[in-house]
Amino acid sequence: MYKYERIVYWSEEDNAFIVEVPELLGCMADGETVEEAIKQSEVIIKEWIETALERGIEIPNPKGRLMYA
Numbered sequence: 001m002y003k004y005e006r007i008v009y010w011s012e013e014d015n016a017f018i019v020e021v022p023e024l025l026g027c028m029a030d031g032e033t034v035e036e037a038i039k040q041s042e043v044i045i046k047e048w049i050e051t052a053l054e055r056g057i058e059i060p061n062p063k064g065r066l067m068y069a
Helices: 034-055
Strands: 007-011 016-020 028-031
Touching (some): 007 034, 016 034, 028 034
Antiparallel strands (some): 007 016
């Protein structure tokens, strides 16, 4: 399991739970349940990292919980 912070919320517009990975720009997943959305986020994080490696983009180290104002 990847150790990046994930934000999970319900989207009325998408009629699904959404998982955002703030440390990985544009990295998001969805699912009908929270569990499914988190499981899908593992797949999407893996794909994000693979694509970044292919393109020579720096992959940030997980920082854990991010603090917001």
